[in-house]
Each structure stands twice: as C-alpha cells, then as structure tokens.
Amino acid sequence: MQGGNILSREQLSGDGESGNPKLLTVRDTDKSMNIKRQLTNIFADAFERAGYAAEFGTVIVSDRPDLCQFQCNGALTAAKQRKANPMDVAAAVAGKLTERERGILTVEIARPGFLNISADGALLSARVNTLADDDRLCLPKADAARTIVFDYGGPTIGKPLHVGHLRSAVIGDAMYRIAEFLGHRVISDVHLGDWGLPMGLCIQWIIENGITEFGNDELKIIYPGASAKAKEDAEFAAKAQEVTRELQQGNEQYRAIWLQIRDISVADAKANYDALNVRDFDYWYGESTAQSDVGEVVARLDELGLLKDSGGAKIVELQRDDDKEPMPPIIILKSGGGELYSTTDLAAIIQRERDFAPDEYRYLTDQRQILHFKQVFRTARLAGFSSAEFTHIAFGTVNGADGKPFKTRTGGAMQLSDMLADVREILPDAKVATAAIRIADLQNQPSRDYKFELDKFTAAEGKTGPYLLYTAVRIGSVLMKAAEVGAEAGDYIAPESAKERALVIALDSAGEAILKAFSLNIPSAVCDCLFDIAGKFNEFYAEHRILSERDEVRRASWLRLLSVTRRTLIILLELLGVEVPERM
Numbered sequence: 095m096q097g098g099n100i101l102s103r104e105q106l107s108g109d110g111e112s113g114n115p116k117l118l119t120v121r122d123t124d125k126s127m128n129i130k131r132q133l134t135n136i137f138a139d140a141f142e143r144a145g146y147a148a149e150f151g152t153v154i155v156s157d158r159p160d161l162c163q164f165q166c167n168g169a170l171t172a173a174k175q176r177k178a179n180p181m182d183v184a185a186a187v188a189g190k191l192t193e194r195e196r197g198i199l200t201v202e203i204a205r206p207g208f209l210n211i212s213a214d215g216a217l218l219s220a221r222v223n224t225l226a227d228d229d230r231l232c233l234p235k236a237d238a239a240r241t242i243v244f245d246y247g248g249p250t251i252g253k254p255l256h257v258g259h260l261r262s263a264v265i266g267d268a269m270y271r272i273a274e275f276l277g278h279r280v281i282s283d284v285h286l287g288d289w290g291l292p293m294g295l296c297i298q299w300i301i302e303n304g305i306t307e308f309g310n311d312e313l314k315i316i317y318p319g320a321s322a323k324a325k326e327d328a329e330f331a332a333k334a335q336e337v338t339r340e341l342q343q344g345n346e347q348y349r350a351i352w353l354q355i356r357d358i359s360v361a362d363a364k365a366n367y368d369a370l371n372v373r374d375f376d377y378w379y380g381e382s383t384a385q386s387d388v389g390e391v392v393a394r395l396d397e398l399g400l401l402k403d404s405g406g407a408k409i410v411e412l413q414r415d416d417d418k419e420p421m422p423p424i425i426i427l428k429s430g431g432g433e434l435y436s437t438t439d440l441a442a443i444i445q446r447e448r449d450f451a452p453d454e455y456r457y458l459t460d461q462r463q464i465l466h467f468k469q470v471f472r473t474a475r476l477a478g479f480s481s482a483e484f485t486h487i488a489f490g491t492v493n494g495a496d497g498k499p500f501k502t503r504t505g506g507a508m509q510l511s512d513m514l515a516d517v518r519e520i521l522p523d524a525k526v527a528t529a530a531i532r533i534a535d536l537q538n539q540p541s542r543d544y545k546f547e548l549d550k551f552t553a554a555e556g557k558t559g560p561y562l563l564y565t566a567v568r569i570g571s572v573l574m575k576a577a578e579v580g581a582e583a584g585d586y587i588a589p590e591s592a593k594e595r596a597l598v599i600a601l602d603s604a605g606e607a608i609l610k611a612f613s614l615n616i617p618s619a620v621c622d623c624l625f626d627i628a629g630k631f632n633e634f635y636a637e638h639r640i641l642s643e644r645d646e647v648r649r650a651s652w653l654r655l656l657s658v659t660r661r662t663l664i665i666l667l668e669l670l671g672v673e674v675p676e677r678m
C-alpha cells in the first residue's frame with residue numbers, strides 16, 4: 095500500500111477552503127468522528143453525486159486488511175436496486191470523489207463491486223494525534239444525560255451465590271461503568287431476593303434444628319438442607335410457607351432470624367463482588383424494602399379497575415389482541431393474601447419513580463425470567479406507574495466443558511466462591527484472576543451461553559483476560575525501559591508501516607465500540623475492540639524494534655503510539671471492571 099506524505103501538524107490543521115468541509119482534519123470538526131465515519135461522509139456524498147442514496151456510502155473496516163483498510167459495499171446493493179452492473183456503479187461513485195479526496199485516499203474497485211479504501215498517512219496521523227491529545231478516546235459525554243437504574247446482582251439471601259450470579263454482577267457492573275463513562279446518571283440497586291419462600295425454608299429449618307448461632311458456613315448447609323427436605327416432606331414445606339407468610343406480616347421471632355440471615359448473606363455477597371471487582375452498589379435494597387409500597391401497587395391497580403379476582407387471588411389480565419404469543423395474567427396477590435416476586439418488582443418501581451425519577455431501567459437476570467419481566471413492564475405501563483424505558487438484559491447459562499450447566503466436581507451447583515478459588519489456584523494474583531473470569535464472561539454476547547473452561551480462560555495466549563493484561567503490561571515496561579535510556583515519546587505520531595496503520599485504525603474504533611456496547615447492552619463490543627487492539631499491537635511490536643531504533647523521530651513517534659495504545663487498553667479494561675497490574 096502506498097505511503098502518502100506525512101504532513102506536519104500545522105499543515106494538518108485544515109485550511110478551511112477544501113471542497114468538502116467534512117474532510118477538514120478532525121481538529122476542526124467533531125472530534126467524535128473517527129476515520130470510518132469521515133469516510134462514510136465522503137462516500138455518502140459521492141453516492142449522491144452519482145445519483146444514488148447517501149445510505150449506500152456506509153464504510154466499514156475491511157475484513158481483508160491485507161488488501162485495504164476500509165471497504166464500502168454499497169455499490170452492490172445500489173446496483174441490485176437499479177438492476178445495474180455493480181462494477182459500473184462502483185466506478186461511477188469513485189469517479190465522483192473530489193480531487194482532494196483522491197489525494198488522500200487510495201480507492202480500488204474489486205469484483206464484484208467492492209470499493210476498497212485506504213487512507214493515507216496524513217489522515218491517519220491527524221486522527222491518531224487527536225486521539226493522543228484526548229483522555230477519553232474522543233468520545234464526548236452524552237448531550238442529554240439520562241438517569242438509568244441498573245438492577246443487577248440479585249442474590250437470594252440464605253442461598254450461596256452460584257455461577258449464574260456471576261453473569262448478572264459482571265455484565266451489570268460493566269454496563270453501569272459504560273453508562274457512567276458516557277455521562278449518564280447511573281444508579282445501581284442489587285435488589286436482594288430477601289422476602290420469599292427461601293426465607294421461610296431457612297427459618298423453619300433453623301427453628302426445628304434448634305440452631306441458635308450460625309455463620310456463613312452453617313448457612314451454606316441450611317438452605318440446601320431445607321430445600322431438599324421441603325421436596326420430600328409436605329408438612330415441612332407447608333410450615334415453611336406459613337413461616338414466610340408470617341414473616342411478611344411482621345412476626346418478631348422470624349424477623350430476628352431473618353435479619354441474621356440477611357446480614358451474613360450480604361457480607362458474603364460483598365466479599366464475592368469484591369473478588370470480582372464489582373463496584374459497591376449504590377443501594378442494597380431488596381424485595382423486603384419494596385414491602386412498604388406493595389399497598390400502593392394494589393390500591394392503584396384496584397382504583398384503575400385492573401385488579402381481577404381469580405379463585406381468591408388478585409390478578410391483572412395482560413393479553414392484548416396484537417400479541418402473537420399468549421401472555422398470561424400477572425398475579426399480584428396469592429389467595430392467602432401473600433405477595434409474589436412480581437408484586438415486589440412493581441413496588442420497587444413505585445419506590446424508584448419516587449426516589450430517582452429515572453428515564454430508564456435496565457434489569458439483568460438469566461433468560462428464565464423473560465416472561466416475568468414482560469409481565470412486570472407491561473403492568474407498570476398499563477397502570478401508569480412509569481413512563482420510563484424498560485429493558486431486560488436476559489443472559490444465557492454458564493456451562494461446564496461438557497456443555498451442561500456448570501457443576502462442581504461432585505455434581506452440585508457450582509458456587510461462585512469455589513470457582514473463584516479454582517481460578518486463584520492457577521492465577522494467584524487477584525487482579526489477573528479477576529481479569530480471567532470477567533473477560534471469559536464479557537467476551538460473549540450476554541444472550542449466549544458459554545462454556546467455562548478453566549485452562550483456556552486462564553491461559554496467557556488466546557482470547558483471555560491474562561493475554562490483554564500481558565499486552566498492557568508489556569507496553570508499560572517498554573515505556574519504562576525507554577525512559578531509563580532517556581528515549582522520550584514525541585508529541586507527534588506519524589504512522590508509516592502497514593502494521594502501525596492497522597493499529598491506529600483499531601484504536602480509532604474504541605469510542606464506537608463503547609457506544610455500541612451501551613446501546614445494545616453488549617459489553618462484548620468493548621471486549622472485541624480490546625482483542626483487536628491487542629492483536630494489532632502485538633503484530634506491530636513483533637515487526638519493529640522500538641528501543642534500538644536509530645531514527646529518533648521515528649522512535650519518538652512509536653513511543654507515543656505505545657502510550658496511546660496503553661491508555662486506550664486501560665480505559666477499555668476499566669469499563670469492563672478489569673485493572674492492569676504494574677507487572678506480571
């Protein structure tokens with residue numbers, strides 16, 4: 095690929111008289127415009143001038159980086175619509191580029207009608223220097239900050255956290271960090287499961303067995319014991335139901351035991367979240383906190399005439415004519431008067447509206463709760479509890495190597511603390527272990543199941559957390575060595591080789607990856623970008639001898655490129671809750 099001249103900063107700052115104002119350097123335009131978007135503008139105009147819709151001008155990063163940096167496939171679709179020859183359409187569009195555009199771009203037309211595009215050194219240089227001068231990846235804060243309630247974590251007290259809770263915490267935490275980075279007002283609430291049957295089961299077991307004192311270790315046995323017993327012993331199960339009901343109505347003895355269970359479980363959850371580097375929650379509210387608003391839920395639904403009697407239970411019909419699938423009614427009160435999981439979720443909405451007036455709610459649970467949230471959201475809308483936007487981010491299962499839900503060696507459900515211990519055995523450094531776990535999870539789109547393979551996820555090579563950390567640490571140590579021998583980073587990057595340019599293009603996509611992660615609820619977009627940057631960096635690093643480079647200007651440019659790369663990796667990792675250690 096041809097080099098193109100490297101222009102000075104002054105030359106790059108734009109003359110304001112070019113034919114296409116969008117081609118002024120980024121210094122004079124919107125900083126958030128990465129090269130891909132600048133190119134999209136150019137090609138949108140060219141398509142229009144050639145008589146086609148601007149939309150065809152969308153430019154993407156090339157899937158054949160050996161041929162070109164970017165590509166535009168619009169001529170193929172445009173030609174199909176017009177029943178024209180795509181090669182002719184592509185040629186017509188290329189012919190509409192201005193002289194200046196032709197001066198800074200290499201455009202080739204490839205069969206069956208692709209526009210293969212490469213930007214010259216000056217354009218890449220302008221962009222990477224802008225990125226280097228900006229400490230937030232040229233990503234402006236949102237113009238209109240939104241108040242967003244993130245509901246994740248959601249442990250059930252009394253029950254130990256299992257690997258399913260890993261996903262809720264890790265994906266939720268990443269989304270929270272990403273939204274905050276974009277300037278939104280973020281609120282996290284763990285929404286403890288602390289008011290349902292598991293409470294009654296534990297309390298009944300504790301009373302029956304005369305247990306007076308217990309800690310986390312005992313609790314780990316109490317719930318499994320009680321839940322197994324309830325399956326075989328109908329009388330025990332009925333008692334636990336009754337205890338749950340009485341707890342909900344304020345029985346003092348039960349409440350005292352419940353508070354103990356709650357304290358122990360919250361402390362345990364905090365320890366697990368700490369180990370995963372999940373930020374402390376803004377609110378440790380739960381189903382029990384929502385209690386005080388249950389009355390209002392019932393009263394308002396009743397006032398609106400939405401509450402129906404169904405065999406003693408109170409329900410709200412949700413089926414609509416345009417539903418393609420059956421939508422069962424939501425149960426608000428059981429026939430005995432007890433409330434349900436749905437009821438407390440509606441009550442929590444009343445509380446959140448009053449306390450936070452959010453623009454948006456994002457909930458994280460596994461996919462088994464899809465129907466539950468559809469019902470809750472629909473009820474909240476129907477009853478006018480909230481006009482905010484509701485999203486349920488429903489994630490898939492963490493499986494073992496056998497493709498079945500992750501189990502311990504003895505066949506029980508894998509507890510989060512056991513999994514953490516297994517990883518720490520291989521990776522004693524806490525930061526590295528956390529990186530291994532979080533990246534193993536976050537590289538998958540939330541909706542997908544994935545296999546947790548300990549050896550694979552803890553390896554130094556491949557798509558792993560340790561690999562990303564090694565890359566960032568390696569760059570740090572090159573920069574340190576450079577400082578020791580008095581080699582300084584320059585204030586100007588002029589990417590010359592193909593490997594350098596590929597790295598610049600990868601760095602330039604970081605801002606967009608963050609926006610994509612935020613709007614589609616896929617932190618995996620940030621993860622993909624990290625692997626792209628790390629891969630491009632390692633290829634660049636393998637090809638260039640940085641510290642022994644004799645040309646000082648070139649070495650200074652490389653060192654600055656290294657520091658932009660390191661900073662970008664650190665920012666993106668931080669958004670995924672991963673911290674880079676000093677050394678490894």
Ligand code: ARG
Pocket residue numbers: 245246247248249250285286287439457458459
């Ligand atoms: N405690 C629930 C569970 O373990 C998760 C809570 C999710 N949040 C909510 N508002 N329902 O499945």
